[in-house]
Amino acid sequence: MPMMLDRRSVLCGGLSALSLAALNAPALAQATRLRMIWWGSQERADRTNKAIAAFKTAKPDITIAGEFAGWSDYWPRLATQVAGRNAPDIIQMDYRYIFEYARRGALAPLDDYLGKGLTIDDFGKPNIESGRIDGKLFGINLGVNSSVVLYDKAAWEKTGVTPPSMGQTWEEFAENTIAFGKKKPKPGYFATADASGLEPSFENYLRQNNKALFSADGQLGYEPADVAAWFKMWQDIRKSGGCVPADVQALDQQNIESNALTTGKAATAFAHSNQFVGYQALNKSKLSLTAYPRVGKSSPSGHYLKPSMLMSVSATSTNPKGAVDFINFLVAKPEGVDLLGVERGVPASTAMRDQLTTKLDDVSKAMVEYIAAITPEVGPLPINPPQGAGELAFVLTRVSQEVAFGRITPEEGGERMVTEAKRTLARK
């Protein structure tokens, strides 16, 4: 028997659907729904989702729908959503990309909320300033971070060579890696990963030499000779068997999973301090952290405290107040701060940090202690990078590979890096 559908039943169905929608409408209008996007691992997602749930309990009228992606998928996804005028309300931002988004008008300035919903006075000036671009506050520091040397202490001790330590010079470090290489416990295992193509490492080295990636007027802050010296130092380490060979280093995709330390090819890695939690989770042996080697005993440490990531609000958000409330919950309310832990870096707020530290496990504690230990030695935050700066990290990696694979000399590498960097910055 075929189902009969006449005009009347269709009309009835339509009406009842309409009335259902009408019943639902007020309920929807009451609750604000905000979208949030971040990058990171499952660990981070679990912590973030717990914080979202806790926020919902505290403020039932705001619902937050979270979505996350891996680092490399994150930026295309965010860019397409923003371009499609479908930007999430709350956006996790990286220190490198926030300039690109803020200067293109994609983010909302948050200065008006300071003291009104945003209680971040005890962040200290540098930690607030780190979210300021061209004078306006576009990002709230989610965690304090610095570059770090991670090493497998047991592996170093097994060879009887002095492991990296605070205050060690690059010269000493290089000698140690080579000594390690001569006594290495197994073939294909080296003292350290090759940091010559890592921009944060290069930047640290430049700062030790009182230079910077960029000068105050947005130009390049270094000369071909600076790059050449950096490449040369690593070339010597590489050729003497102190660090992993070029083709092993090229497997590194500049994330925790593919780093030579994690893949069991090296005993030392150059990373960011907040990644310590992630590194330890993936490494069986116990890891230690220390500051970078220095060019001289009395040279600056090269370190600075940077936001591991920032929270921003989309310029097109329909409820920026609600978005700010949630961000404040994550950085200035013990409930939110405890749920996030130090997985995104050490909380910038002194009060939050103090109350959190007592509750941490040993790994997280070691990281907090590291930040405390280098804080007296850090220099000022570098100036805002000029537009197009993001591309230079890739250029450095490529040129460093050309040197490492023996295609060009370190001197030629220095020239090439500076030429290409200038070309990229000149492009609008």
Place this chain on the structure above:
Amino acid sequence: MALHSEILSKEGRASALRSRGTFRRILERNAAGYIFLLPWLLGFFGLTLGPALASLYLSFTNYDLLQSPDWVGAANYVRILSDDPKFGAAMRVTFTYVVLSVPLKLAFALAVAMAFNRGIKGLTLYRAIFYLPSLLGSSVAIAVLWRQLFASDGLVNMALWQIFGFEGPSWISNPDYALYTLVLLSVWQFGSPMIIFLAGLRQIPTDMYEAAEMDGAGKARQFFKITLPLLTPVIFFNAVIQTIEAFKAFTPAFIISEGTGGPINSTLFYTLYLYQEAFGFFRMGYASALAWILVIIISLFTAFSFLGARYWVHYDE
């Protein structure tokens, strides 16, 4: 069917008498057809033609994804063709890939198809198994697997060490070899041309081979004088399709180099470069221009293939 002819006979004639409303008449006559075509039409206009035309417009602008585009004339095209070393690098990589992977893949596919065509037991099963890589090949999982196989301590090097006592480099991350591992990945996905070759081989009448054998032609001679010439339309079809596919290759290089095209741009496929410019560095206008240059290159390649085809492809008259 009956309904359709009725529409044709009654409605068609009636409306033909009316002089106006030609478009409407066609629409009415073919309404059912268009309704069935609707999903495809929506997809074609909304998801293919629309965006393609938009990208043509954007290729003449400085669109950066976040701000509204400004017209810059042919500046993007001028820069690509006169002042972009990465464009040259990407072209070199892509052409090497196309020139190596397409003939190798076709030769391999033909060889397997000929082996199958000799009538082995369980052909359907084997055919399915050998087709499998084509289904999986462009997936992320296989690219990751490839990375593991050809890394410094991957399975390939383990085998080389066990069999030949030879310590291989990290193939996937060495600029001298990385591209060739991707060529290999492409050859491994020989399934779809193989199926088409197999169908083509089945079409060749067996009496030709019998006659050739009676005249004393050996297997090799039979292959070059009968199989190949009669198979040329199929070879041509496969070559064109595979060439276009190869120009468009993206996923393997993207996964294997984590989107960088490294080491030292050795796997910087054209599409990967385009993607980097668009989504990595926010140069959507520039990337659109790159895309249109790729369209022109593929079109030229296909056009020349068809022009050249008349000299070597034999169709049954």
